Amino acid sequence: MSSSSSAAVVTAKICFNSECKEPLPDPLPTRRKGWRLRSGEIADLCDRCSCSFEQGNFCETFHSDDAGWRNCKTCGKRVHCGCVVSVSTYVLLDAGGVDCVACARKSLVMAPNQVASSPMFMSQQGPERREFPAKSWKPVSGPFFGQWRQAPHMWNMTSAQSDLQQRLSYEFDRPNCIEKLAPGGRYSILAHEKKFENISEKPITGNLNNVARERYANGKVGIDAASTFGAYHGEGNADTVQDSCRLVGDSDSVSTRKSVNADPCSTSSSGANLDAHPNSCVNSLPSSAIKEDSSSLGLAAVFQSTNCSKEPTRFSANQSQSQADPLSKQFYPPSVIDPEVQSQMRNGKTRVDNRTRSQLLPRYWPRITDQELQQISGGGDSNSVITPLFEKMLSASDAGRIGRLVLPKKCAEAYFPIISQPEGLPLKVQDASGKDWVFQFRYWPNNNSRMYVLEGVTPCIQAMQLQAGDTVTFSRIDPEGKLIMGFRKASCGSSEQDSQAVKSGNGFSTPPESDNKGTTKDFKGNTESRNLINTPEQRNCSNFANEGVLQKDGLSARSSQGTRRKGGNLGSKSKRLRIENEDSMELKLTWEEAQQLLRPPPNCVPSVVLVEGHEFEEYEEAPVLGKRTYFTTNQSGENYQWAQCEDCSKWRRLPVDALLPSRWTCSNNTWDTERSLCSAAQELSLEQLAELIPCKTGAPKRSKVKVETDNIEVSDGLDTLANLAILGEGENLPPSSQPTTKHPRHRPGCTCIVCIQPPSGKGPKHKQSCTCNVCLTVKRRFRTLMLRREKRQSEKEAETARKQQKQQPNQSSPVKAQVCSDSLKSGLSVNNSPHKAMTNEEGISDEGVERRRASPSPLKAPQIDLNIQPEREEETSPKSESGSMMRLLQDAAT
DNA sequence: GGCCCGCATGGTT
DNA sequence: GAACCATGCGGGC
Numbered sequence: 001m002s003s004s005s006s007a008a009v010v011t012a013k014i015c016f017n018s019e020c021k022e023p024l025p026d027p028l029p030t031r032r033k034g035w036r037l038r039s040g041e042i043a044d045l046c047d048r049c050s051c052s053f054e055q056g057n058f059c060e061t062f063h064s065d066d067a068g069w070r071n072c073k074t075c076g077k078r079v080h081c082g083c084v085v086s087v088s089t090y091v092l093l094d095a096g097g098v099d100c101v102a103c104a105r106k107s108l109v110m111a112p113n114q115v116a117s118s119p120m121f122m123s124q125q126g127p128e129r130r131e132f133p134a135k136s137w138k139p140v141s142g143p144f145f146g147q148w149r150q151a152p153h154m155w156n157m158t159s160a161q162s163d164l165q166q167r168l169s170y171e172f173d174r175p176n177c178i179e180k181l182a183p184g185g186r187y188s189i190l191a192h193e194k195k196f197e198n199i200s201e202k203p204i205t206g207n208l209n210n211v212a213r214e215r216y217a218n219g220k221v222g223i224d225a226a227s228t229f230g231a232y233h234g235e236g237n238a239d240t241v242q243d244s245c246r247l248v249g250d251s252d253s254v255s256t257r258k259s260v261n262a263d264p265c266s267t268s269s270s271g272a273n274l275d276a277h278p279n280s281c282v283n284s285l286p287s288s289a290i291k292e293d294s295s296s297l298g299l300a301a302v303f304q305s306t307n308c309s310k311e312p313t314r315f316s317a318n319q320s321q322s323q324a325d326p327l328s329k330q331f332y333p334p335s336v337i338d339p340e341v342q343s344q345m346r347n348g349k350t351r352v353d354n355r356t357r358s359q360l361l362p363r364y365w366p367r368i369t370d371q372e373l374q375q376i377s378g379g380g381d382s383n384s385v386i387t388p389l390f391e392k393m394l395s396a397s398d399a400g401r402i403g404r405l406v407l408p409k410k411c412a413e414a415y416f417p418i419i420s421q422p423e424g425l426p427l428k429v430q431d432a433s434g435k436d437w438v439f440q441f442r443y444w445p446n447n448n449s450r451m452y453v454l455e456g457v458t459p460c461i462q463a464m465q466l467q468a469g470d471t472v473t474f475s476r477i478d479p480e481g482k483l484i485m486g487f488r489k490a491s492c493g494s495s496e497q498d499s500q501a502v503k504s505g506n507g508f509s510t511p512p513e514s515d516n517k518g519t520t521k522d523f524k525g526n527t528e529s530r531n532l533i534n535t536p537e538q539r540n541c542s543n544f545a546n547e548g549v550l551q552k553d554g555l556s557a558r559s560s561q562g563t564r565r566k567g568g569n570l571g572s573k574s575k576r577l578r579i580e581n582e583d584s585m586e587l588k589l590t591w592e593e594a595q596q597l598l599r600p601p602p603n604c605v606p607s608v609v610l611v612e613g614h615e616f617e618e619y620e621e622a623p624v625l626g627k628r629t630y631f632t633t634n635q636s637g638e639n640y641q642w643a644q645c646e647d648c649s650k651w652r653r654l655p656v657d658a659l660l661p662s663r664w665t666c667s668n669n670t671w672d673t674e675r676s677l678c679s680a681a682q683e684l685s686l687e688q689l690a691e692l693i694p695c696k697t698g699a700p701k702r703s704k705v706k707v708e709t710d711n712i713e714v715s716d717g718l719d720t721l722a723n724l725a726i727l728g729e730g731e732n733l734p735p736s737s738q739p740t741t742k743h744p745r746h747r748p749g750c751t752c753i754v755c756i757q758p759p760s761g762k763g764p765k766h767k768q769s770c771t772c773n774v775c776l777t778v779k780r781r782f783r784t785l786m787l788r789r790e791k792r793q794s795e796k797e798a799e800t801a802r803k804q805q806k807q808q809p810n811q812s813s814p815v816k817a818q819v820c821s822d823s824l825k826s827g828l829s830v831n832n833s834p835h836k837a838m839t840n841e842e843g844i845s846d847e848g849v850e851r852r853r854a855s856p857s858p859l860k861a862p863q864i865d866l867n868i869q870p871e872r873e874e875e876t877s878p879k880s881e882s883g884s885m886m887r888l889l890q891d892a893a894t
Numbered sequence: 895g896g897c898c899c900g901c902a903t904g905g906t907t
Numbered sequence: 908g909a910a911c912c913a914t915g916c917g918g919g920c
Contacts, residue, residue, distance in 0.1 A: 445901080451913095
């Protein structure tokens, strides 16, 4: 970006200063300060002129006799207002006259009536306001409180200045940013001034002022880059962006238009557009440019209204290219900016952006196309300048019902108002349809840091029909400073598109942001990527979906995929999800099995307690894990159990009440001395055992193992339970014999039946007063099932009873009293019993209840038989006792 | 019991 | 190893 590259316009190798024209070495040894030419290039100056320019006395040196000198209204200092060199050293005052930039800055900072707020601020009052001493923005009263206007005295500032004001309000005043600035960063007006020292060599005419005043008079606020650009070029009364664009386009080069129109490689400062290199097309970017740190986080673009887009010069020469070139349609993180431009930006833009930018994860870099931007601001002010800020792919929790969108910290701190209180601020955000949403921007303290969230996003998320994996984008429209929220659906991205996107690799729109390494080549071959955007399918997908910045293209899909964390951030920290869906299922199943392995603690004498009339053995110690056995009944009805030797794997028949340790061998077979040695033959063949023990045949749920491998299955269950036990205590005990005082549903020390009840139903039992979840569930479930069954049984009877009731209406009351009495006897609370509730609610007649007293229902018994399985009894015989308490408890436990 | 709020936890970068 | 951030979880309503 030197004059040598535009020799047609600028005489190469001589100082650009017409007053000097000193020959320049070729090539220039170092980069020198100079102002920006209309072509976007920087005037090359000799050492002396460059030094003078840099020191700010260029005009005094070379233009002292020229017209345009004025005095600062505040300090009286002479200010040259007649040339581009000094264009950024003064500020036009509303009441006329000028202020030198130093005084302007003072007033900017000091003016008490110009306490700036975030353009997005809703609350114009309040403590948060203190955090915005920045000074150039203030709210404009009116219905659209989200719109902000530049302070009147600054209205004549350049767009870059105005943009600076905005960024100042967000960044400059942040302590951290100040801190970053401290080492020499000049993130101040002067910083921007510096940049605008490079505007153009063409002398400024009065048009600039006129333009500014006209815009002021017309109520137009802020001067965008385009108008400024036109004005700076003295192209006449560039009153609007369109005008300026046209003027620029009429007289300027394609590169100029590109710099204004399509070059996204500009900073958040509108003025950065002016800095765009004429060849700043990403295609031409050297790879080094990509690797270089950018100088700005924000990406500014002059929004071109639809009518403006009709301007032939707006898109004219560029239009086809623009449409054909996705890169020209997209906004790129500054890292793709021409390194020279970056250098320029660095000169003027401070290190804040550099640092912020470098700290921002690529996944948050905005990937908004200007197509989207146009949609964002569709119908908006054509003067608007859209600055894509950042984007974020919605996580499951973001898109969930909680309504909290977690904001990347860096992004929140860079682009949203500073908040000092966790309560934060209401933040007004406009979606692309123009609908305003108000979110609460706040934070939570988190590990000596902050976690920023937007609360209340659910309605917006739902309105946009977003879900996890979709991407929301945040942009800012200047000069209003409105926050714009767009979105991009991930669902539309097809694999084909993805592959195309991969092939095209069009810069930041496609690569997985986590992969910076790919960005270099990603900036090549973007034509293909643009075609991708314009495919009919994509157009369909890119329908604005009635408002959103909807880019259902492969780019976004890839982006979404790319942003996905390892293991995916969709559906949550997927590991947890996997545990829930897979491991926990496995755990649950093995737990069911493991319950059958529980044994009463050794050398522990139980105490007998009554639970609703039933005796339970209470052990002071938690149960231990025993060996799994299988209960069978022979033809004579005799019950016994089968256990497998740990050593020889032979099956031994044992008494039904035998309780085996976790490791049981033939030598422990005290019940059958003939088979107390592994050498002894097995009583039954494996085939016979397979028939005898159903679980060996695969009939039960998890009996997919053969007899020979059954111990493995048992071991699995043991291990599972042992692991659970290990979580709690018993480090010195072998896993299989550790007390199981911890398991998923219970607390340490729990003595509920699940923890202590052996599979046989014998041994430890829970307290009558036990209030563990399982016991309560058992009771509740029992009652519910009983009542359900009772209800069904009595429905027919109830009908008959009603008929009888009609005939004998006076008999109902005594019956009801009797029911209550029975309920009390049964140990159920009358008042709280679901029995009563259901009875009453379901309208079961008293007659029916009375009849139930005579039925074989367990409720009629004085005490509940917890061993009853009403579900099975419904299907079989009410008197069936086949169900076990353990089964019921297991059902309840699961 | 459900929802919301605020914080804690822990996986990921 | 620190920071970030997605999500879990407990308490309050």
